[in-house]
Amino acid sequence: MKLQHAAILFSLVVFKPDLALSASSEGICESQLPQAIAEITERPELRRSRWGIAIEPLAAKGDRPIYDREGNRYFIPASNAKLLTTAAALQTLGANFRITTSVYGPESADPDGVLSYIRIVGRGDPSFGEAQMRSLASQLRDRGVRQITQAIAHDGYFPGSPIHPNWEWEDIQAGYGAPVTSLIYRQNAVELTVYPQAVGQPLRLAWTNPAEAGNWQVENRTTTVETDGKEWLQLSRDFAKQTVILSGQLRAGSPPEDVAIAVGDPTQHFLENLQRIFAEEGIRVLRVTSSSEKITEETEIAKTLSPNLVELVQEVNEDSNNLYAEVLLRSLGVATNEATNSAIAAGLNRLKTSLTQLGVDPDTYQLGDGSGLSRQSLVSPQAFVQTLRAMALSPNGSLYRESLPLGGSSGTLKWRFRETPAFGRVRAKTGTLTGVSSLSGYVDNEEYDTLLFSIMVNQSERSASILRGAIDEIVVLLSTLKRC
The missing domain is CATH 3.40.710.10 (DD-peptidase/beta-lactamase superfamily)
Structure with missing residues (x-):
């Protein structure tokens, strides 16, 4: 799934928690x-x-x-x-009830540890992240797999658009409005933490998942202000390219703020992280691709389960x-x-x-x-x-x-x-x-x-x-x- 929209932006304003509400304990009739x-x-x-x-x-x-x-x-x-x-x-x-993510393929690798293919079938586990991906790789490694010629991601479990037709544009580009797909990795969003620095310096950005840093360009239009200055943040993204635009200001010494942005192509995002994590676990994946076809009569060789x-x-x-x-x-x-x-x-x-x-x-x-x-x-x-x-x-x-x-x-x-x-x-x-x-x-x-x-x-x-x-x-x- 690819979004073909040019230069569509969204804004996310970060609010501080409310002050405590005080009231009498006497009660009324x-x-x-x-x-x-x-x-x-x-x-x-x-x-x-x-x-x-x-x-x-x-x-x-x-x-x-x-x-x-x-x-x-x-x-x-x-x-x-x-x-x-x-x-x-x-x-x-x-x-x-639990949600299963399955890997199907040949029951065993060849003598050199090579599998010709695997099929990854998602059923919408929203909790699926790095730990689950490493679990799949570990299960395959225990079967003697050292190389996979092709990994095919099947993302057709939920029929219809992953982007809700009733949601507003600024919402579907924010992390809280990420597309809903069968294969989800880290909630289909990219998370960053923004830190104030010395007064006059731009805010420092840290990627929650450092592996994402190389996939995005960042335009940092922020500054750190005095302790009595107004605080605000606006996070934007451009769907025509992988660009994050951060504007706003935080006070010097104030706590960091977490922000998130929706990924444009969740299935590709899943596969890129599969290829990276499998390599770190000792399994080389030569090619990755996606399919919406349903799986029939395949052998399940690895799986993870969501929380209940x-x-x-x-x-x-x-x-x-x-x-x-x-x-x-x-x-x-x-x-x-x-x-x-x-x-x-x-x-x-x-x-x-x-x-x-x-x-x-x-x-x-x-x-x-x-x-x-x-x-x-x-x-x-x-x-x-x-x-x-x-x-x-x-x-x-x-x-x-x-x-x-x-x-x-x-x-x-x-x-x-x-x-x-x-x-x-x-x-x-x-x-x-x-x-x-x-x-x-x-x-x-x-x-x-x-x-x-x-x-x-x-x-x-x-x-x-x-x-x-x-x-x-x-x-x-x-x-x-x-x-x-």
Whole structure:
């Protein structure tokens, strides 16, 4: 797969974590909650934003909502969409599901240690990286292989385009919007760390994988500024050539920043690293090529397995990993065993079937992808509350809940709810796009046991930090809510 686009650029702005939210631990009565929420949402800087909120006690079984504000209306969910994808994956694929990457070929090498060919078949393992590649090489070396005449990468497991048609151009070129392919190496992205130096000097770039350095040209348009200067970074790439353009500035003495950019040709990227790593492991690969043909009646001579689905779901929900989410969606599509030209479409159909069987109203959402990066996804707060309830009452309930970030402690909530009554009591999925902020999940409460909530803000011109702060204030209220 090659992208034939000229000089298309994307930008990635790096934001600093929010400051801790402070609040009283006294709590309010349920009858006071509507007014307390209104005092937050009707502030001058927020009143033009569109709010969707649904709050219910888990024990109420949906018949007594505590609070509802446009709970049945559609909103762009951002990464809250991952709640639906991971719920369907756990229910359909099972907690022990793993993704296999296989090597097929002759059962043994010739007396000189030469194999005429190998076929590498990927099934979308998003965790596949250097360790897995070295494992494949080690397994072949143990069979006496010292040279491979031709390595053929089969990348046709997921039918349809690896680039999501609903994603925006700047997203599909960023590391968080990398193409989704059957053969994935290091999440189909190139990672760099940017370090400040002395004031006036350009920032120093370090490749996470030093082997990538020779494949890219770098235009460094950065500088290190005084400790009171403004910090910003903009990472761009040119698809007409392998060029990374970094602009911006960091303060002297500030921590380094990690940035990532999507690779243009994932299959070629996989093969280049296969050839390099196999050589380091003592196996020379003379030629590499790719194919989309399916493998039939071949002998598997090496393989690796992904972590089980529980760990994959943890990565999706805790760290909001888009690539992992999209792999799970496509895996749902392939699991249908239906003839289709789009694993995305098949996955979305299977997702809806699975959630309907759980009891989620199919008319309460319309997904455009599995990760929430698409602005064509529309979900109501009620859809999230129904999903949270259904999963809490399912055999996978504890696995699902524990996959969500813990307020003040882990994942995308690590820096939120610290020094508040909600610290350590919120398990929820975050979501952020320009003009969109969302948070849906579970809140532990002494009087209600567990509260289910979904809070979404759309059509806002305010910064992500302002929107997150307002949402967090509402959640803090829920953590100490009283029946009175």
